Amino acid sequence: MPNPKRRHSKARRDRRRTHDSLDVMSSSTCPNCGTAKMPHRVCPSCGFYRGKQSVRVQQTV
Template identity: 50%
Template sequence: MGAHPKRKISKMRRDSRRGHHALEFPQFITCPSCRQLTLPHQACHRCGVYRGRQVVEMNNERAAQ
């Protein structure tokens, strides 16, 4: 036999616990060097710039444009 609850969990307590389960849509920022949408606090995946510095070497033609 499995465990059984000793008391009923009220709807308010149940729903309050589940209030943190919602998914959030990721927030995007615009890269100042290439105007591409990117995630905050991360290097741009198109040009490799983070906080005004080139941190990732990009050797494709799209980064030079």
């Protein structure tokens, strides 16, 4: 199998890796309870989605 003849520089390696980083996940506030949730998802704390109860959530006290 062929092997590289010369070593790649750090700049070339880093330019290749520029797109490998993770993006920050966006979040929105739930209009029902006000907690942070992912957009277009059911709220994990109250179970509401688009103003309607869609999932029953057990309340922890």
